[in-house]
Amino acid sequence: MNKKISIVLILSMAAAMLFANDGAETQRWGLFIGANNGGRGVQRLRYADDDAQSLATTLTELGGIPASHSEILIDPNPQDVLDSLDQMAMDFAALDPSVKKEVIFYYSGHSDEEGMILGNEKLPYIEVKKRLEALNSEVTVAVLDSCSSGAFTRAKGGVHRAPFMLDDSVNTQGHAYLTSSSASEISQESDLIGGSFFTYFLIAGLRGAADNNSDGRITLNELYQHSYSETINRTLETGGVQHPTYEINLTGSGDLVMTDINEPSSVLILDRLLEGQFFIKNGQGALVLEMDKPLGQAFPLALPAGEYTVQVVQSTGVSRSAPVALAENSSFTLGPMDMAPVGLEETRSRGETAVDMTDDDSITIETSDGVIVISREGIQLIRDDLLGNSSITSNDISTMEEETESRDLSELPLNERNRIQRRYKDEVPFALTFVPGVGTYNVSNKVVNTELGFMAYAGALEGMQLGYLGAYTKDHSNGLQVGGIYSITRGSFSGLQASGTYGHIQGELEGAQLSGVVGITTGAINGAQFSGVLNLSRDNIDGIQVSGFGNFTRGSLEGAQIGGFINYVKEDLDGAQIAGFINIVEGDATGTQIGIINIGNSLDGMPIGLLNIYKEGITTLGAWTGMDDRAETYYSLMTGNDWFYNHFFMGGEGPEIWTDPNACVGFGIGLREELFKGIALDVDVNFKTQMYQDYEIDENNPAEQQWENYWTDSWGNQNTLLGRVVLTTTWGIQPYWGYTAEIQKSDLLDGEDLVYQFEEPDLEGYGIKFNMIMGIRVDLY
Numbered sequence: 001m002n003k004k005i006s007i008v009l010i011l012s013m014a015a016a017m018l019f020a021n022d023g024a025e026t027q028r029w030g031l032f033i034g035a036n037n038g039g040r041g042v043q044r045l046r047y048a049d050d051d052a053q054s055l056a057t058t059l060t061e062l063g064g065i066p067a068s069h070s071e072i073l074i075d076p077n078p079q080d081v082l083d084s085l086d087q088m089a090m091d092f093a094a095l096d097p098s099v100k101k102e103v104i105f106y107y108s109g110h111s112d113e114e115g116m117i118l119g120n121e122k123l124p125y126i127e128v129k130k131r132l133e134a135l136n137s138e139v140t141v142a143v144l145d146s147c148s149s150g151a152f153t154r155a156k157g158g159v160h161r162a163p164f165m166l167d168d169s170v171n172t173q174g175h176a177y178l179t180s181s182s183a184s185e186i187s188q189e190s191d192l193i194g195g196s197f198f199t200y201f202l203i204a205g206l207r208g209a210a211d212n213n214s215d216g217r218i219t220l221n222e223l224y225q226h227s228y229s230e231t232i233n234r235t236l237e238t239g240g241v242q243h244p245t246y247e248i249n250l251t252g253s254g255d256l257v258m259t260d261i262n263e264p265s266s267v268l269i270l271d272r273l274l275e276g277q278f279f280i281k282n283g284q285g286a287l288v289l290e291m292d293k294p295l296g297q298a299f300p301l302a303l304p305a306g307e308y309t310v311q312v313v314q315s316t317g318v319s320r321s322a323p324v325a326l327a328e329n330s331s332f333t334l335g336p337m338d339m340a341p342v343g344l345e346e347t348r349s350r351g352e353t354a355v356d357m358t359d360d361d362s363i364t365i366e367t368s369d370g371v372i373v374i375s376r377e378g379i380q381l382i383r384d385d386l387l388g389n390s391s392i393t394s395n396d397i398s399t400m401e402e403e404t405e406s407r408d409l410s411e412l413p414l415n416e417r418n419r420i421q422r423r424y425k426d427e428v429p430f431a432l433t434f435v436p437g438v439g440t441y442n443v444s445n446k447v448v449n450t451e452l453g454f455m456a457y458a459g460a461l462e463g464m465q466l467g468y469l470g471a472y473t474k475d476h477s478n479g480l481q482v483g484g485i486y487s488i489t490r491g492s493f494s495g496l497q498a499s500g501t502y503g504h505i506q507g508e509l510e511g512a513q514l515s516g517v518v519g520i521t522t523g524a525i526n527g528a529q530f531s532g533v534l535n536l537s538r539d540n541i542d543g544i545q546v547s548g549f550g551n552f553t554r555g556s557l558e559g560a561q562i563g564g565f566i567n568y569v570k571e572d573l574d575g576a577q578i579a580g581f582i583n584i585v586e587g588d589a590t591g592t593q594i595g596i597i598n599i600g601n602s603l604d605g606m607p608i609g610l611l612n613i614y615k616e617g618i619t620t621l622g623a624w625t626g627m628d629d630r631a632e633t634y635y636s637l638m639t640g641n642d643w644f645y646n647h648f649f650m651g652g653e654g655p656e657i658w659t660d661p662n663a664c665v666g667f668g669i670g671l672r673e674e675l676f677k678g679i680a681l682d683v684d685v686n687f688k689t690q691m692y693q694d695y696e697i698d699e700n701n702p703a704e705q706q707w708e709n710y711w712t713d714s715w716g717n718q719n720t721l722l723g724r725v726v727l728t729t730t731w732g733i734q735p736y737w738g739y740t741a742e743i744q745k746s747d748l749l750d751g752e753d754l755v756y757q758f759e760e761p762d763l764e765g766y767g768i769k770f771n772m773i774m775g776i777r778v779d780l781y
Contacts, residue, residue, distance in 0.1 A: 025096075025098065025099050025100065026099070026100040026101075026102060027066075027069065027095075027099055027100070027101060027102065028063070028064050028065045028066075028069060028102040028103070028104070029065065029069040029070075029088060029091075029101070029102070029103050029104065030056060030059055030060075030065045030069060030070045030071070030103070030104035030105075030106070031071050031073070031084055031085065031088065031103075031104065031105045031106065032052040032053070032055055032056040032070070032071070032072045032073070032104070032106040033052055033072075033073045033074075033076060033081060033105075033106060033107040033108065033109065034048040034049035034050070034051055034052030034053065034072070034073070034074050034075070034108045034109065035048055035049075035074075035075050035076065035107070035108070035109030035110065035116070035117075035118050035119075036048045036049060036075060036109065036507075037075050037109075037110075037118075037119045037522065037523070037538060037539060038109070038110030038117050038119075039110075039117060039119050039120040039121075039555075040120060040539075040540055040555050040556060040571055042110060042117070044507070044508070044523055044524075044539075045109065045110070047196065048108040048109045048196070049074045049075070049108075051108040051145075051196055051199040051200075052072055052073075052074070052106060052107075052108050053072060054199070054203055055106055055108075055199060055202070055203055055206075056070050056072050056106070057304075058203050058206050058207060058259070059104060059206070059259070061265060061302070061304070062206060062207070062259035062260065062261060062265065062302055063104075063206070063258060063259045064102075064260075065104065071084060075118075075119070075506075075522060075538070076118060077118055077119065077121055078116075078118055078121050078122070078123035078127075081107075081116075081118070081123055081128070082123075082127065082131060085105070085128075085131035085132070085134075085135070086131065088103065088135060089131070089134055089135050092135055092136065092137075100138045101135070101136075101137040101138060102137060102138065102139060103132070103135055103137045103140065104141075105128075105132060105142070106143070107144070108145060108196065108199060111144075115127075115128075116128070119538060119539075119554060120554060120555065120570060120571065139256065141220065141256065143202070145196055145198040145199050145202070197230075197231050198227060198231050201226065201227045201230040201231055202223065202227045203289075204226075204230075204289045204290065204291060205218060205222070205223045205226040205227055206218055206223065206258060206259045207259070207261070207289065207301050207302045207303060208261050208267075208299060208300050208301040208302055209226060209289065209291040209299070209301065210222040210223045210225070210226035210227075211261070211299065211300070212225075212226075214297060214298060214299070214300075216260060216261050216262035216300060217257050217259075217260050217261075217262065218257070218258050218259045218260075218261070219255040219256060219257055219258065220255055220256040220257075220258055221255050223258050230291075259302070261300055261301075261302040265302045265329065266302065266303055266304060266305045266306075266326040266327065266328060266329065266330060266331070267300045267301065267302050267303070267326075267330075267331040267332075268280075268300070268301045268303055268308070268310075268324060268326060268331070268332055268334060269298055269299070269300045269301070269331055269332065269333040269334065270293055270298065270299040270300075270301065270334055271298060271333055271334060271335040271336065272295070272296050272297055272298040273295070273335060273336050274293060274295075274312065274334070274335070274336060274339075275293055275294055275295035275312075275314065276292075276293065276312040276313055276314040277290065277291075277292055277312065277313045277314075278290060278291050278292075278293055278310065278311070278312050279310075279311045279312075279313075280301075280303070280308055280309070280310050280311075281308060281309045281311075282306060282307070282308055283306055283307040283308070283445075284424055284426065284445045284446075284459075285309075285426070288303070288308075289301065289303070293312075298333075300331070303326055304326075305326050305327055305328045306325075306326060307323065307324070307325050307326075308323070308324045308325075308326065309321060309322070309323055309324070310322050310323075310324055310334060310339070311342070312339065318341065319341070319342040320339035320340060320341055320342060321339060321340060321342050322334060322338045322339040322340065413494070413510070414492055414493075414494040414508055414510035414526070415478040415494035415495075415510070417492070418460075418476035418477075418478055418491070418492055418494060419462070419478070424445060424446055424447050424459040424460050424475060426445075426446040426447065427446065427447040427448075427449065427462065428441050428443050428446050428447070428448050428449065429449045429450065430448075430449065430450045430451075431443045431448055431450070431451045431452075431453075431458075432451075432452055432453055433451055433452070433453030433454070433455065433456050433457055433458075433467075434453060434454050434455070435454065435455050435457075436455060436457035436472070437457070439453060443457075443458040443459060444457055444458065444459060444474070445459045445474075446458065446459045446460075447459060447460045447461070447462050448460070448461060448462070448463070448465065449462055449463035449464075450463050450464050450465075451464070451465045451466070451467075451471075452466050452467075453466075453467055453468070454467065454468050454469055455467055455468075455469050455470055455472070456470070456471040456472065456483070457471075457472045457473075458472075458473050458474070459473065459474050459475055460473055460474070460475040460476050460477065460491070461473045461476070461477035461478060461479055461481060461489070462478050462479060463478075463479045463480075464479055464480045464481075465477070465479070465480070465481045465482070466480075466482050466483075467482070467483045467484065467487075468484050469483065469484055469485055469486075470483040470484065470485050470486040470487065470488070470499070471483035471486070471487045471488070471499075472486075472487075472488045472489075472490075473488070473489045473490065473491070474490050474491075475490060475491040476489065476491035476492045476493065476494075476507065477489040477491070477492075477493045477494070477495065477497070478493075478494045478495055479494075479495045479496075480495055480496050480497075480498075481493070481495070481496070481497045481498070482497075482498045482499070483498075483499045483500070484499075484500050485499065485500050485501045485502065486499050486500075486501060486502045486503070486504070487499035487502075487503045487504070487515075488502075488503075488504045488505075488506075489504070489505045489506065489507070490506045490507070491506065491507045492505070492507030492508040492509070492510075492523060493505045493507065493508070493509050493510070493511065493513075494510045494511055495510075495511045496511055496512050496513075496514070497509075497511075497512070497513045497514070498513075498514040498515075499514070499515050499516065500516045501515070501516050501517045501518070502515060502517060502518050502520075503515035503518070503519045503520065503531070504519075504520045504521075504522075505520070505521045505522065505523070506522045506523070507522065507523040508521075508523035508524045508525070508526070508539075509521045509523065509524070509525045509526065509527055509529070510526045510527055511526075511527045511528075512527050512528040512529070512530070513525075513527075513528070513529045513530070513531075514530050514531075515530070515531040515532070515535075516531070516532050517531060517532050517533045517534070518531055518533060518534045518535075518536070519531040519534070519535045519536070519547075520535075520536045520537075521536070521537045521538070521539070522538045522539065523538075523539050524539040524540045524541070524542070524555065525537055525539070525540070525541040525542065525543055525545075526542045526543060527542075527543045527544075528543050528544045528545075528546070529541070529543070529544070529545045529546070529551075530545075530546045530547070531546075531547045531548070532547070532548050533547060533548055533549045533550075534547055534549055534550055534551075534552075535547045535550075535551045535552065535563075536552050537551075537552070537553045537554065537555065538554045538555070539554070539555040540553075540555035540556045540557070540558075540571075541553050541555065541556070541557045541558065541559060542558045542559060543558075543559045544559050544560045544561075544562070545557070545559075545560070545561045545562070545563075545567075546560075546561075546562045546563075547562075547563050547564065548563075548564045549563065549564050549565050549566070550563045550564070550565050550566040550567065550568070550579075551563045551566075551567045551568065552568045553568065553569045553570065553571075554570045554571075555569075555570065555571050556569065556571035556572040556573070556574075556587065557569045557571075557572075557573050557574070557575060558573075558574045558575055559574075559575045559576075560575050560576045560577075560578070561573075561575075561576070561577045561578070561579075561583075562578045562579075563578070563579045563580070564579070564580045565579060565580050565581050565582070566579055566581060566582050566583075566584070567579045567582075567583045567584065567595075568583075568584045568585075569584070569585045569586065569587070569589075570586050570587070571586065571587040572585070572587035572588050572589065572590075573585045573587070573588075573589040573590065573591065573600075574589075574590045574591060575590075575591045576591050576592050576593070576594070577589075577591075577592070577593045577594065577595070577598075578594045578595070579594070579595040580595070580596075581595060581596050581597065582595055582596065582597040582598075582599070583595040583597070583598045583599065583600075583609075584599045584600065585599070585600035585601065585603075586600070586601060587600075587601055588600070588601050588602045588603075588604070589601075589602065589603045589604070589605065590603075590604045590605055591603075591604075591605045592605045592606045592607070592608065593605075593607050593608065593609065593612070594608045594609065595608075595609050596609055596610050596611070597609055597610065597611045597612075597613070598611070598612045598613070599613045599614070600613075600614050600615070601614065601615045601616060602614055602615065602616035602617065602641065602642070603617065603641040604641075605641075606644060607640060607641055607644065609646075610646065611639050611646070612639045612640045612641065612644075612645070612646060613639050613781060614640070614641050614642075614781070615781055616641075616642060617639075617640055617641040617642050617645075617781075618638050618639065618640045618641070618642065618645045618672065619638070619639050619640075619779065619780045619781035620636075620637070620638045620734065620777040620778060620779050620780060621635075621636070621637055621777065621778050621780060622635070622636045622637075622638070622734070622736075622775055622776060622777030622778065623635050623636065623775055623776060624636070624736075624773045624774060624775025624776075625773065625774060625775065626740070626771045626772070626773050627771065627772040627773065627774065628771050628772075632651055632652065633651050633652070634649045634650065634651030634775075635649060635650055635651060636648065636649035636775075636777075637649070638670075638777070640670075640672075642672065642674075643671060643672050643673070644669070644670070644671060644672075645669070645670050645671075645672065645684075646667070646668075646669055647666075647667065647668040647669065647670055647684050647686055648666070648667055649665070649666050649667075649668075649686070649688075650663070650664060650665045650666070651663075651664055652664060652690075663690060664688045664689065664690030664720070665688065665689065665690070666686045666687060666688030666689070666720075666722065667686065667687060667688075668684050668685055668686025668687060668722070669684060669685065670682055670683060670684025670685070670724075671683050671684070674730065678729055678730055678731060679727070679728075679729060679730070680727075680728055680729075680730050681725070681726070681727060681728075682724070682725075682726040682727075682728055682736070682738075683723075683724070683725050683726075684723070684724050684726075685721070685722075685723050686721075686722040686723075686724070687719070687720070687721060687722070688719070688720045688722055689719050689720075690719075690720065720742055720743065721742070721743045722740060722741075722742050722743075723740065723741045723742075724738060724739070724740050724773070725738050725739050725740075726738030726773075726775075728777070731779075732778070732779045733776065733777075733778055733779070734776065734777040734778070734779065735774075735775070735776050736774070736775050736776070736777065737772075737773070737774050737775075738772075738773055739770060739771070739772055739773070740770070740771045740773055741768065741769075741770055742768065742769045742770075742771070743768050
């Protein structure tokens with residue numbers, strides 16, 4: 001299945017022999033970025049990180065970039081990218097001025113017309129270009145492989161120009177930007193090739209498939225022409241054709257040499273007598289390279305040492321195959337006599353047949369991966385694991401193609417998606433592992449059903465993995481993964497992951513993650529995440545997060561977050577947040593927040609806390625005064641959502657509150673109902689405690705002494721229940737008017753002493769007073 005992806009690849013490189021006869025030293029750097037996460041509501045990619053790592057490996061092996069000058073960023077945020085470029089600029093500033101600098105900046109991930117999409121954030125193209133220009137490297141080449149990536153060239157006024165310089169001399173300065181698609185097209189990745197189309201053909205070209213003149217040196221012109229034609233041909237089959245574009249501004253003469261396969265490396269040479277569509281798979285069965293080879297021209301291909309299977313499909317429909325073993329720094333020439341025919345029979349059932357010629361001159365080849373359909377229109381894989389194990393005939397092919405293309409894998413449970421999309425094919429029922437790669441069976445590139453070990457390490461998990469020190473899988477995990485200190489899965493996880501200290505899932509989680517200290521999940525969570533100290537999720541959560549200290553979610557949360565100190569959700573909340581101190585939701589919340597401080601954009605529900613601060617709520621400072629002869633003045637702070645608020649206030653008879661014999665402080669809760677646009681009714685109930693002093697000062701006893709006595713003896717002994725009904729505006733400055741009803745009791749003074757304030761006190765010191773009030777508030781947020 002092809003997936004829509006956004007990949008922006010920005011490549012900055014100088015010529016390998018730039019000003020070769022001036023004797024100056026030339027050095028190359030590379031920054032390679034893979035970002036699978038495109039934020040909320042965007043399908044997560046599977047191969048962007050692999051694209052970045054594969055290109056970095058290729059250019060380190062063949063492109064002259066030392067490992068010390070190569071940096072790979074996986075799922076970074078925008079600031080991480082800018083920081084890496086700034087650090088590169090600082091490194092350049094420390095170099096001898098005579099050093100000629102060549103830079104490669106690569107991005108594989110989501111994007112739109114404005115910039116790279118990194119999770120829920122965006123890095124504008126213009127910011128990347130500013131950093132690249134600030135490096136002052138001699139030659140900058142930018143290659144972009146992403147949806148709407150053609151906008152990167154347009155952002156700087158780029159236009160299509162004549163092809164790159166073709167003469168043999170190299171004396172060039174400037175930049176070139178390549179993109180995988182136009183400003184209005186999508187870019188795609190494929191499960192069959194295990195990566196994006198454009199980057200896949202780019203790497204194949206760098207390894208020799210683009211060497212049109214057979215000189216062993218892959219130039220920028222050869223590389224672009226190869227990637228351009230192969231990307232168009234392959235994406236014609238998907239219904240979303242990509243047109244790679246470019247914009248260059250190079251001065252001087254010569255073409256840029258990107259890789260040199262004449263340098264010591266492992267080389268597979270396809271003999272000049274071979275022709276057809278070649279498919280090369282590694283020892284794990286993954287497709288690493290494909291190319292069309294014409295008759296009469298030998299093609300050297302630089303590949304890592306290892307075992308391969310080479311299969312060719314000729315124009316006549318005949319298919320041939322051969323195993324190849326490449327040793328380090330050696331070459332092997334594959335000729336026609338080395339390749340054995342693949343049998344062609346009518347397809348009847350799984351495993352029994354291989355090929356059937358159909359009425360439209362297409363061929364079907366059944367393999368371990370599924371059915372390959374070869375026709376004049378191209379080559380397409382139809383996966384058996386998508387369609388079940390039923391028999392397949394040639395008459396079923398068109399229907400199967402439609403079902404395969406239209407099926408939405410996102411509707412399947414995660415464990416089924418993992419099995420369908422997994423990159424490793426070989427399964428091992430049981431393995432004992434001491435350290436990665438060492439044990440009864442090496443499962444580092446295989447699917448393991450049960451693995452026990454000191455440091456368990458597998459390609460993927462379909463069952464149980466237990467590690468005394470830790471447990472690690474390179475791809476997905478379905479089942480149980482337990483590590484004494486750490487448990488790590490680089491793909492998606494369906495089941496239970498438990499670790500004593502650190503748990504990390506780089507893809508989605510459907511199940512539970514238990515960690516003694518820290519739990520991290522990069523993809524979406526459908527289940528639960530528990531840790532003793534800290535939980536981090538970089539995507540959406542449908543379930544629960546619980547930790548002793550804090551929970552942080554960069555996506556949305558539907559469920560509950562329970563933290564001992566802090567909870568944070570970057571997007572929306574639908575459920576509950578419970579924290580010992582503070583809850584924060586940057587987006588909109590539905591449900592409840594329980595904490596000392598609750599903060600958000602809006603809350604459709606109940607906030608429970610001392611301070612509830614919402615952008616679309618009530619956060620005001622104000623003052624009001626009574627209209628009776630005492631004219632008491634109060635100062636207030638109100639915080640809450642748009643219908644429920646907390647009310648803090650203090651006041652007294654005079655402006656100097658804390659020297660007033662009748663000073664008070666109070667707290668209450670209230671409800672707001674909007675009657676008309678801009679006009680609302682507030683009703684609140686408050687409890688206040690205050691000093692009360694109502695007597696004639698004895699001339700023999702100074703007032704200061706009286707105040708001191710009542711401060712110590714009277715404070716808090718007079719408690720009041722205060723109800724308010726207020727008509728207010730909801731503008732930035734809010735005048736209001738209303739009534740209060742105050743019920744008061746004094747434990748220190750008997751009822752007769754309240755006559756001054758209350759008209760009808762009872763014999764036990766209770767009294768009630770009504771008062772009209774006026775006030776004004778200022779909206780703070």
